Amino acid sequence: MEDLDGPLTAEPPHPINWNLLSADDAETEWIELNRWVNWLRRTYGLPASVVPPFWHRHPELVWELSVLHLHWLGAYDPDQHGSAPLGWHRDFADARQRLREWVAISGTRLERDRSTRQTSWPGEAPADAVEDVVIVDRDEDFVQFVVDDVARRRNGEASFYSRAESS
Template identity: 70%
Template sequence: MTDQTPMVPGPSESEPEDFPDDIDLDDDYDTEDEGEEDAGPPGPVNWYLLRADVLEKEWYALNRWVERLRRTYGLPASVIPPFWHRHDELVWELSALHLHWLCAYHPEQDGSAPFGWHRDFADARARLREWVAASGTRLDRDRPTRQTAWPGEEPPEPVEDVFVADRDRDFVDYVAAQVAERRAAEDAFYAGADVDPDTGEVLG
């Protein structure tokens, strides 16, 4: 779907007034650089491998689509909670569903593809309910998904609910932090520092 690089791994209709000005929020199919021919339906997005600038655009594209999806189908917070962006399991599930939708409704796709997407959408809703129930995220509050420590690992930090008054503000701040972290990992990589291949964190 977008330009990806294997070198630097790393961890709405209503939009806040300070959404970045350079984010294109108008075209879900705008996946090619200017001057490139349409290469057909988009390929998978690997969130670990996106460059910082591409990561930011993917976050806002997914956020816009999820907003549209929840309103179109009247989805409750038990399926898509406001703070889905803070839970990796929900991000990957929704990202896969978004890409499936883009492919199903791509002009080069055959006419029966949308029916297949709706069938898979039903399966995805069941998984989303399971992820949401397990994570404990709610309509007006959020908490990190609980982690189970394996033998020899340090026990995880206590998990507490955090009240969030402004979801859009939380999303903007969260994405900014993610992009800054990815950009720091890129800078460290190009500077010759050791970068964890699984998390993108700078070592040493």
């Protein structure tokens, strides 16, 4: 249970809108979600067809796992009714089916990953081709992914503030 030794923040659980997180908040949320997903997959013996190692590279999996984490936090809150964990487990069964579907669509696997294929609608430019990529060290990939995401968000924040100051 060492993966869940206390939250990184003292805030109560709240829905995460990954589109709107600041760089600092994103870093905290990525680490928190990664800790919980690792705990979840080990505790329930989940195969890569439900929670693949490269879930963090697929927004559809991030959103699903994020909301499942929030639901778990609420269900196991000490002030919650004693039957709340049963509701979480019922919803977890439904979520596992959705996760299987997301993983099948995404194309991510145990030892390799590829971006989720996008369908171009009429009038849109054709979607880029996607190729499988072998990733040798999952933890190293996760850390680099988070570093890149945080840097992208920081650049966006800096750009926003520089435009605001010049107005």
